[in-house]
Amino acid sequence: MAHEFELPDVGEGLTEAEIVRWLVEPGETVTEDQPVAEVETDKAVVEVPAPVNGTVAELRAEEGEMVSVGTVIITFDVDGDSDATDDEGEPADKATTDEAATEDDDSTTDAAPTGADGRVFAAPSTRRLARELGVDIAAVDGSGPGGRVTEADVRAAADATDTVESGADDAPPSGDDADTDDTDDDVRSAVRRVDEEADDGGSDATPDEKPTAAEAADRDRTLAAPATRKLADESGVDLDAVPTDETRDGEAFVTPEQVQQYAEAQTEAQAADTAAVADTTADTAGDERIPYRGIRRTIGERMAESKRTVPHATHHDEVDVTRLVEIRDRLSDRAEARDTKLTYMPFVLKAVVAGLQEHPVLNAQLDEDAEEIVLRSDYNVGVATATDAGLMVPVVDDVDRKGLLAIADEMRDLVSKARERSIAPEEMQGGTFTVTNFGAVGGEYATPIINYPEAAILGLGEIKRKPRVVDDEIVPRDVLTLSLSIDHRVIDGAEAASFVNTVSAYLEDPELLLLE
Template identity: 55%
Template sequence: MAIKEFKLPDVGEGVAEGELVTWHVAPGDTVEEDQVVAEVETDKALVDVPSPYNGTVSELRAEEGEMVPVGDVIITFEVEGEGEEDTAESSDGEQVTADDAGDGDDAGDAADESAEETTDTAETERTSGRVFASPSVRRLARELGVDIGSVSGSGPSGRVTESDVQAAADSGSDGDDADSGGPRSVSFSGKSAVSKRGDAGNGEVASGSASADAAGREKTLAAPATRRIADEEGVNIDDVPASEERDGEAFVTPEAVREYAQAQREAQAADAKALSEEADAGEVAAESGSESEPETASEPAASGPAAGERVPYRGVRRAIGDQMERSKYTAPHVTHHDDVDVTDLVELREDLKPLAEEQGVSLTYMPFVMKAVVAALKEFPYVNAQLDEENEEIVLRDEYNVGVAAATDVGLMVPVVRGVDGKGLSDLARDMNEKVEKARERKISREEMQGGTFTITNIGGIGGEYATPIINYPEVAILALGAIKEKPRVVDGDVVPRKVLTLSLSVDHRVVDGAVAAQFTNKVKEYLANPKLLMLE
């Protein structure tokens, strides 16, 4: 038996810590690889933490509610068959003998020199790291003939999903793309963050074949102590630029490993900074207490803090607050209010609901609004734009990715439905419903909340009519929907009851003028008042 420690993974994207929300295991419990042992909340999402081993829980090193820095040990396992006589498995999946594992960093140059003779033929085949995947996913990979070790996971903590395996099988690459890059990093958001290699500032390397084979070599000569340093730094030694060449093969020194690891960290930090604006904007919503389903009111949380308590301001709630502050104090907001007679839309939806239900789709008003919005965006491209302040340019987007604000127990999230202009009502409803449900369950990935070009939020679900929603920055506009109510309207000289929907459009006045906002709203009204026009879109 051997004791294995498991550290809170490096989530990347600027996340340095997470709150341990719930333990699903206790000391003495038997666990299998990939079994969920805990839930951890970062300022990005609530995610499952899977066990990397088959074994028995030895000790829980963190308490529920505790903020744990990335890299701290949170749990230990007793693992069979991995004692002193057995091989010790390193963090990136390489196998080293017990004797090798005993070589410490103090060996230094002496170990390197001895390795020149004793490890001339020591080679390491490139590995893609420990694979997190459920038994059903592994079975699917076997059935499709896919090497699961080469598939880049898109699920929580880098877990490989069925869709990842299917995509690898469909492409016929068997995940070759994953092997062509640097080492995989684990991300709670479900995004496998791959750091830059070779040209990311690795320091000087020798000329010749050693430097030419710096990325993803099949053979690497290195001392055991050097391999241990690579394990501790979490890098694949085959990706480290070689500083020497011995017997025609690349030879890697400890200094080269450390320089490469540092270059990776710097590259990750640079990438995270460059993407932070879009990423933050895609994860949190504009201000309002809405749900994505217009006819369904937001239910209060089943349990929560009581009056008089002090609630920590962190996690997703703080991310929402930071985004709202940034948006409000960056983009000068102007809100245009109007209403529209949607009596015909109500009747059309009632006619189509049974047909949608036969297809297993719940048809709300939101897909109709999304289609109307996109039709109007095509005529008023400045409303579907983004201000590039650094380059002093207004970017008119040619994509129509609509975010739909969804209320969760920790605040608003904005799942993004991509390519709205190319989807029918049923497909829109299905896509939106699935993503909203995932958001409410806190299982939605980071990518599914990024890349939006326009946002819709519904205050009518909880009884509101008008609002002044905050823009989902760096977008330049957001539309709030009020409740559909029966109100008196004049039709052909007679006052009759009609179904009326209220609209509140907030725009970034640096990009969108008030007149354009009014014209855009009028076009949305035209499509909602005459919903049959949407059938042509």
């Protein structure tokens, strides 16, 4: 008996995820908690562990497919279970199997090709299609490479079943009833399926109602005159696909007029499709389309929510960080001796926390439902990080309680995991303030979008050598630009300027951080 495993909620409030990569294959033995798949949520790429010990029976989703939480994505044969045993615990039909095997070692059966473990070779989407169409995939001949069962094989099997059922229902009556007029209401179209009539609650079709050209009859046999068959060949038409409601001796019969109408309808449909494609691609020749989902879509949605919700205002300023540059350079060797790379960011985070402590309204959130401004007691600073998947914001918790080297080490680990897309969702939650360093790519000023529901975000520009007046003399100094965006519902411009002044004072004289 197979164990069905549903996609779990791998993050707070998530409703769907993308299957990035399967780590197992059907027939592979797995142990409990062994990673079986990598899925991308709207926050990060995470591994999904196996819930049981057993053997992978079936993968029910393809790589790249978006799957809703709660959907069965994989099934397992739990250790000790077996589909090949009967109620007595003995292999079912063993004698029959042995006899068949000894008759002809090179003989083939009607069953789909299987691997050494007795499993059918088919993609998850093909298996899903088989389930939807009610087809036993184990009984389908595979036409793909290595005997793999394709979707076309499944559809053909489903159509064959429909044809058999339809033929049984459409068989001409025996005896005197055989002379019943063909226009009787019980006579069905050769291309109308039994399941369609069941859905409609019975057939209301009249002899004047013709199936559309798009409806493929897919009959196994069609009667037609030689001239009609020649016309079909010249027109490139599959005679068995031509809709008809005429019959001869209980078999579908196609006329030349029907072949001509079907060929013209196909030509018109192809022309319409070509025109539609031309309309959509006329001005986009050579364009590349990238799926807008996962982390990229989440970033877009949150940025849009922030701009819709928050009235942004941005305050710009410059700060002389010449002494900061000197101190950081002096401490770098000592930090490297402790296997730590000391950048400017730990100094900035400590200066930011000092500013937040003096100006608590910058470390706040607006609770609109309660109509309250919540001054956060924690100092958890998010660090915006550029990754291949888009901008992610790992959060360094409790910055006020950590030293420069501890902050540097934690930042390095978080940023590395974010760029490798292995960061846990909880490592990007709980932030109270965010810092973004666009200066790393050469920018000076910007208008950062607030990481809602936070109330502010500080942007760092590039540190550049600029002329400054010191003791009435023009001298070169290292200058850092700051761009602070605020939620103007919560923070006034004067408070924003005062916060920037406090942060600047700590960056101009980093030794003040020793007092924090």
